[in-house]
Amino acid sequence: MQQIINFVLRNKTFLLFLLLFGVSLFFTIQSHSYHKSKFINSANYVTGGIYKKTNGIKQYFNLKEENEALIEENKKLKTLLFNINIDTLNYTITDSTFLGEYFKFRTASVYKNSYSLSNNYLTINRGKKDNIKQDFGVITSKGIVGIIENTSDNYASVLSILNTKSRINAQLKKTSHIGSLEWNTKSPEFVQMVDVSKFAPVKVGDTIITGGQSTIFPQGILIGSIDSFSLDTGGDTYTINVKLFNDMTNIGHVYIIENLNAEELKSLEQKPNE
Numbered sequence: 001m002q003q004i005i006n007f008v009l010r011n012k013t014f015l016l017f018l019l020l021f022g023v024s025l026f027f028t029i030q031s032h033s034y035h036k037s038k039f040i041n042s043a044n045y046v047t048g049g050i051y052k053k054t055n056g057i058k059q060y061f062n063l064k065e066e067n068e069a070l071i072e073e074n075k076k077l078k079t080l081l082f083n084i085n086i087d088t089l090n091y092t093i094t095d096s097t098f099l100g101e102y103f104k105f106r107t108a109s110v111y112k113n114s115y116s117l118s119n120n121y122l123t124i125n126r127g128k129k130d131n132i133k134q135d136f137g138v139i140t141s142k143g144i145v146g147i148i149e150n151t152s153d154n155y156a157s158v159l160s161i162l163n164t165k166s167r168i169n170a171q172l173k174k175t176s177h178i179g180s181l182e183w184n185t186k187s188p189e190f191v192q193m194v195d196v197s198k199f200a201p202v203k204v205g206d207t208i209i210t211g212g213q214s215t216i217f218p219q220g221i222l223i224g225s226i227d228s229f230s231l232d233t234g235g236d237t238y239t240i241n242v243k244l245f246n247d248m249t250n251i252g253h254v255y256i257i258e259n260l261n262a263e264e265l266k267s268l269e270q271k272p273n274e
Contacts (some may be wrong), residue, residue, distance in 0.1 A: 103218050104258040106130065108138075110251050111155070115162050115188040122158040124254060127151045135216055137257035143222040143245040144168065144210060145254055162188055162248055170223055170242075171211035172200060178211045179240070181223065188248045190227065193240040200238065202229050208242050215262040 112123040126132045128151050136148040138158050146158040146166065159166055161183060168181040170193050177200035179193040193208060206226045212219025224242040232239055259265075 102260055104260055106132070106256040106258070108156075108254050108256055110254060113160075113249075113251050115160070115248050118164055118185050120160040120162040121149070122146060122160055122251065122254075124156050124158060124256075125154065126256060127154045127156050129153050131258075132156050132256060133258075135262070137217045137221075137259075138254050139217075139221055139257060140246055140251060140254055142247075143224065144217070145246065145248075145251060147216060148256070158254075160248065161191055161244075168217070169211040169213045170208055171219070172196070172202070173207040173209045175200060178213065179238075181208075181242070189244060191224070191242050191244060193242050194237070196229075196238040196240055198231060198236055198238060202226065202238055202240060204228065208240070215259050215265045217257060218259075 106126060108124040108126040110122050110124055112121075114120040114122075122138070122145065124138070132148060132151050134148055134151065138145040138148060144161060146160040146163070147168075148156050149159040150157045161168065161181065164183060164185060166181070166183060169178060170181040171178045177197055179196035181191055181193055183191045196202065204226050208223040208226065210217040210219060210221040210223065222245050224244040224246075227241045227243040229238050229240040231237070
C-alpha cells in the first residue's frame with residue numbers, strides 16, 4: 001500500500017494531467033455531435049476490425065465441420081432424387097407409400113488416387129464395417145468416378161474409370177442410344193464411348209450419362225460431354241471421345257451408391273429362359 005502511495009506522490013503531476021485530459025475529452029465529445037460521431041465511428045472501426053478477424057478465424061476452424069455437413073446433406077438429396085426419379089418414371093404417385101428405396105448413398109473421403117498409370121485405382125475410407133461391398137458405384141457431385149473392386153474392414157479400392165479394365169454402360173442424354181465406356185490411357189481428361197450405333201444423332205457438346213442397364217449405377221448420372229467422334233472401320237458404330245465433367249486428378253470426397261435391388265436383378269438374369 002505504501003508503494004502505491006509513493007508512486008502517486010512521485011507522479012502526481014502526470015496523473016493529474018491524465019485526469020484533466022480525460023475529463024476534457026469526455027465533455028468535448030458529449031457537447032459536440034461531430035466529435036462524438038467521429039469518436040464512435042473510430043471505435044466501431046477498431047472493434048469491427050477485431051470482430052472481423054476473430055470471426056474469420058472462427059469460420060476457418062468451423063469450415064471442416066460445415067463441409068462435412070454439406071456433404072451429408074448432399075448425400076440425402078441424391079438419395080431422394082434418384083429414388084423419386086425412378087418412381088416417377090413407372091408410377092403416377094398419389095401416395096408417399098409408392099416411394100420405395102432403390103438406391104442408397106454413403107459418403108467417403110479419398111485417401112489415394114492414381115491417374116497416370118494404365119490401370120488406375122482410388123482408395124477410400126469406407127469398408128466392410130460400413131457395409132461396403134464389391135460392385136458398388138462411386139461418384140462425385142460432378143459425375144462418375146468408378147466401381148468398388150476390393151474391400152477391407154475400413155477401406156475400399158475403387159476401379160477408376162481411368163482403367164483399361166473399366167467397362168461402364170453409357171448413354172446419350174438426348175436419346176436412348178447406348179454404348180460402353182472405356183479408356184484408351186491417353187489422357188485423364190477423356191474417356192471413350194464405343195459401340196454407339198451409326199444411326200445415333202451424335203453432336204459435339206452433347207452430354208453423356210450412365211445408361212442404367214446395369215446393377216451398379218442408376219440411369220442419368222453425369223459422365224461428360226462429346227468432344228469428338230468418328231465412325232469405326234466397319235462403318236457401323238461410332239467411337240466418341242468424351243470429356244469428363246470430373247477432374248480425375250483432384251478427387252476429394254465421393255458418394256458410394258448401393259443398388260438395393262442388385263441381388264434380385266442378378267438372380268433373375270442368371271435364370272435360364274423358360
